[in-house]
Amino acid sequence: xxxxxxxxxxxxxxxxxxxxxxxxxxxxxxxxxxxxxxxxxxxxxxxxxxxxxxxxxxxxxxxxxxxxxxxxxxxxxxxxxxxxxxxxxxxxxxxxxxxxxxxxxxxxxxxxxxxxxxxxxxxxxxxxxx
Amino acid sequence: xxxxxxxxxxxxxxxxxxxxxxxxxxxxxxxxxxxxxxxxxxxxxxxxxxxxxxxxxxxxxxxxxxxxxxxxxxxxxxxxxxxxxxxxxxxxxxxxxxxxxxxxxxxxxxxxxxxxxxxxxxxxxxxxxxxxxxxxxxxxxxxxxxxxxxxxxxxxxxxxxxxxxxxxxxxxxxxxxxxxxxxxxxxxxxxxxxx
Numbered sequence: 001x002x003x004x005x006x007x008x009x010x011x012x013x014x015x016x017x018x019x020x021x022x023x024x025x026x027x028x029x030x031x032x033x034x035x036x037x038x039x040x041x042x043x044x045x046x047x048x049x050x051x052x053x054x055x056x057x058x059x060x061x062x063x064x065x066x067x068x069x070x071x072x073x074x075x076x077x078x079x080x081x082x083x084x085x086x087x088x089x090x091x092x093x094x095x096x097x098x099x100x101x102x103x104x105x106x107x108x109x110x111x112x113x114x115x116x117x118x119x120x121x122x123x124x125x126x127x128x129x130x
Numbered sequence: 131x132x133x134x135x136x137x138x139x140x141x142x143x144x145x146x147x148x149x150x151x152x153x154x155x156x157x158x159x160x161x162x163x164x165x166x167x168x169x170x171x172x173x174x175x176x177x178x179x180x181x182x183x184x185x186x187x188x189x190x191x192x193x194x195x196x197x198x199x200x201x202x203x204x205x206x207x208x209x210x211x212x213x214x215x216x217x218x219x220x221x222x223x224x225x226x227x228x229x230x231x232x233x234x235x236x237x238x239x240x241x242x243x244x245x246x247x248x249x250x251x252x253x254x255x256x257x258x259x260x261x262x263x264x265x266x267x268x269x270x271x272x273x274x275x276x277x278x279x280x281x282x283x284x285x286x287x288x289x290x291x292x293x294x295x296x297x298x299x300x301x302x303x304x305x306x307x308x309x310x311x312x313x314x315x316x317x318x319x320x321x322x323x324x325x
Contacts, residue, residue: 006313010257011264018271018302026295 038099038116040078042071045109054078054097054114067108078103078112169215173222176203180227195300198270198308200227204248205266205312210324213252220244239277246276262316263309270305271298 038054044064052058054076062069069090070081079095080103090105096114103112179200200223208216224244228237251269254260260268274297282290 006261007263008259008261010259011261011267014254014260014264014268015302018267018298022295022298022302025291025298 041113041115043111062110069110169218172219176200176219176223177226184231197304201308209316220248239280242280243273243277247273262313266309267305271301274301
């Protein structure tokens with residue numbers, strides 16, 4: 001089979017256009033992973049303490065009065081590193097990484113919440129169609 | 131002698147024309163049945179390809195990535211018969227395969243993909259700028275894009291556009307493979323099968 005005779009110029013133009021379209025959609029700003037647009041909102045005693053991007057690693061010391069909560073944002077996940085509260089429920093909550101997930105420290109009245117875009121589809125299933 | 135030869139000649143002529151008219155007329159009267167039979171045969175062939183594809187466990191990790199073996203039949207029909215047969219084969223195949231193998235809801239995705247890809251292939255073929263491999267490639271890509279559009283409408287998520295590069299590339303690859311197969315088959319299948 002001689003594909004050189006079969007293939008036409010249009011085929012290669014078409015292939016080029018499709019590959020270009022794939023590349024363009026791959027590098028669209030829209031197609032960045034959703035996790036980079038997610039935010040971590042920290043609330044202390046009902047007031048906003050700060051909003052931080054989930055994508056950037058950092059430690060946030062939430063201080064109010066004598067109380068301290070150390071929030072750690074690392075690798076797209078959030079956990080309560082340490083807290084000086086009685087029950088340590090917040091520390092034992094572990095790590096959160098999805099929109100809407102919460103870490104709550106009731107004694108110190110600290111709420112850590114992930115807000116923003118929907119979850120990254122690499123980690124979560126949007127819907128299953130059978 | 132003369133009149134007899136003339137009459138025999140005439141007889142011969144009339145019988146010849148009669149025998150020529152016979153098959154014509156019967157083809158006319160049975161052409162509807164013939165079309166139904168041909169389309170049904172081809173649709174069942176396409177359905178078997180769908181079945182073979184459903185049998186082979188192949189998961190690329192991304193939903194919607196598959197070879198699209200069943201597109202071989204409409205593609206060959208498009209080249210050897212005409213667009214009406216190809217459209218009929220496509221629609222019957224999708225409806226049956228949807229009910230039998232994947233479920234009615236997934237059949238909606240297939241249907242959208244098939245309609246879009248068929249229209250694109252038909253247009254591409256009519257421009258005669260592309261070989262059968264190019265036509266098949268366009269069909270593969272637009273099949274995936276049609277499905278993606280339905281999926282985006284169904285879950286109303288623009289986020290699904292992240293799948294687009296993967297789906298375009300898989301459409302290109304699957305389309306080229308199927309197109310090469312179709313090229314070989316169009317060359318090898320005797321033309322009188324389609325008459």
